[in-house]
Amino acid sequence: MFGERLAQDAALIQRSFDTVLGALEPLDITRAMAWTTEGGKRLRGFLVLESARLHDVDEARAIWPATAIEALHAYSLVHDDLPCMDDDDLRRGRPTAHVKWDEGTAVLAGDALHSLAFELCTRPETGSAETRATLALTLAQAAGARGMVLGQALDIAAETAPEPLTLDQITQLQAGKTGALIEWSAAAGAVLAGADPAPLRQYARALGLAFQIADDILDVEGDAEKAGKRLQKDASAGKATFVSLLGLDAARTRARDLVDQACDALSPYGARAETLKEAARFVIAREN
Amino acid sequence: MFGERLAQDAALIQRSFDTVLGALEPLDITRAMAWTTEGGKRLRGFLVLESARLHDVDEARAIWPATAIEALHAYSLVHDDLPCMDDDDLRRGRPTAHVKWDEGTAVLAGDALHSLAFELCTRPETGSAETRATLALTLAQAAGARGMVLGQALDIAAETAPEPLTLDQITQLQAGKTGALIEWSAAAGAVLAGADPAPLRQYARALGLAFQIADDILDVEGDAEKAGKRLQKDASAGKATFVSLLGLDAARTRARDLVDQACDALSPYGARAETLKEAARFVIAREN
Structure with missing residues (x-):
């Protein structure tokens, strides 16, 4: 159920990107925008669409957020991959935008995708003005210097810190770096319906952390070909991770506990939330 | 009147930044955010505040947009100054963020300012949900791949084009690169009041183009010390500008005509629009 739904939702989102990006002038930066958004699991977009279904929100509205x-996620990847940041040549098994084009094009394509995210979630088709203003405000908070960018900045600061990070510090870093967007995505369905987003936020916080622990495990144990990106980066850089701090076995146990917590948080939704529960189980079993 | 008002508004906006940025964690990227927003004429912010006054909108609301x-303007400058873009060491008479810190910090500080812009204009204090959603949607359109970033991309493409740009092409490029944000700023007061933004948009389109022609004249004739940035960049790069295409005298005449058009567009507002008219006359007389 979940695997099929994830693939269907990824295709829906691709059609939406084809329409939106196809309407732009054909230039290197608009090609780089399309390139950067292609592929990937589209887990965040799936969370928006599935949390919307949980509240009987039309797909025609939910597709925009x-x-x-x-x-927004694609913008963060294209900037993260730049030589002055993580310096990655490969993403989703293909050359990154600054390799395929150049750094200036990659910076601008990321900037344009960043603005595009706010344009899409404030489109009139998305819902009432209240819904659209709330989606934009909460997205800006999740993406900015108290959310995702804070996590990225803490990550950079950690590279030159005299001491490796503690478990609490890594948890805070990841809550920003990957957690904030995942939480926004899961809450979006409730926001679209004007319902209380608290259970979905709780689900997403546990899911986001489990996702990151699984990423750290994958970085140590994974197959670079299946993952479509360079692995063992953190270990070779001497960075503290959930695996280096907890050990592999305890990290696996912690990820499983978090998945249980995520599923428990969905109990108000009963059997309707089965696909989201499957999603939580998937994030710690995936190979990429 | 205009000069004082511009300085007062710049101080108001600085206090607003002090509050907003002062609440963030003290890290290099948040310091770089503050550094990048300091100084400058703050013409765009003045246009928001002054167009709001024209419609009797409270300053306590207008300060957020x-x-x-x-x-948003500061984000565009810090990314524009990067080595992979315009590669500028100096901005407003001070080292640029990537010189004072490093490129990664400059990219992230720009990204955080970009998200912050959407957070600020969707804050509840700004007005009704309709106003906030409209401000965010139109800002995203002005900033993105059909507005500012399109202008920047056309500018980069022009550097390697076999033929220099024509007057029409430069006009289109500048309408995106500097015009879109200026138009959004001037229209904001009408949006805040729920009034028709058409006269202010017309004013801003003429103003934005006059501003750019004046910039090209300044690039040729200006004093680098007063301007606080490197000059004669375009001429030395062999780029087509309004001055290279029209000649200095005709460029000056064209700028003056545009200022007249800008002032005429404000006739529905009568004498109340005097400060905005002064602003239009100022942009072609300034030394930086």
Whole structure:
């Protein structure tokens, strides 16, 4: 159920990107925007669409914030991959934008995707003005210097810190770096319906942390070909990770506990939330 | 009147930034955010505040979109100054962020300011949900791949084009690169009041183009010390500008005509629009 739904939702979001990006002038930066958004699991967009289904929100409305969060995620990847940041040549098994084009094009394509995210989630089709203003405000908070960018900045600061990070510090860093967008995505369905987003936020906080622990495990144990990116980066850089701090076995146990917590948080939704529970189980079993 | 008002508004916006940025964690990227927003004329923020006054909108509401547009403008400058873009060491008479810190910090500080702009203009204090959603949607359109970033991309493409740009092409490029944000700023007061933004948009389109022609004249004739940045960049790069295409005298005449058009567009507002008219006359007389 979940695997099929994830693939269907990824295809829906791709069609939405095709429409939106196809309307732009054909230039290197618009090609780089399309390139950067292609592929990937589109887990964040799936969370928007699935949390919307949980509240009987029309797909025709939910597709806009789902495309928005994938645009925002793509912007963060293209900037993260730059030589002055993580310096990655490969992403989703293909050359990164600054390799395929150049750094200036990659910076601008990321900037354009960043603005596009806010354009998409404030489109009139998304819902009432209240819904659209709330989606934009909470997305800006999740993406900015108290959310994702804070996590990225703490990550950079950690590279030159005299002491490796503690478990609490890594948890805070990841809550920003990957957690904030995942939480926004899961809450979006409730926001679209005008319902209380608290259970979905709780689900997403546990899911986001489990996702990151699984990423750290994958970085140590994974197959670079299946992952479509360079692995063992953190270990070779001497960075503290959940695995280096907890050990592999305890990290696996912690990830499983978090998945249980995520599923428990969905109990108000009963059997309707089965696909989201499957998603939580998937994030710690994936190979990429 | 105009000069004093511009200085007062710049101080208001600085206090707003002090509050907003002072609440963030003290890290290199948050210091770089503050550094990048300091100084400058803050013409865009002034346009928001002054167009709001024209419609009797409270300053306590208008300050948020005014701060937002200056955050967005600052993000565009810090990314524009990067080595992979214009590669500028000096901005407003001080080292640019990537010189004072490093490129990664400059990229992230720009990204955080970009998100911050959307957070500020969707804050509840700004007005009704309709106003906030409209401000965010139109800002995203002005900043993105059909507005500012399109202009920047056309500018980069022009550097390697076999033929220099024509007057029409430069006009289109500048309408995106500097015009879109200026138009958003001037229209903001009408949006805040729920009034028709058409006269202010017309004013801003003429103003934005006059501003750019004046910039090209300044690039040829200006004093680098007063301007606080490197000059004669375009001429030495062999780029087509309004001055290279029209000649100095005709460029000056064209700028003056545009200022007249800008002032005429404000006739529905009568004498209340005097400060905005002075602003239009100022942009072609300034030395930086």
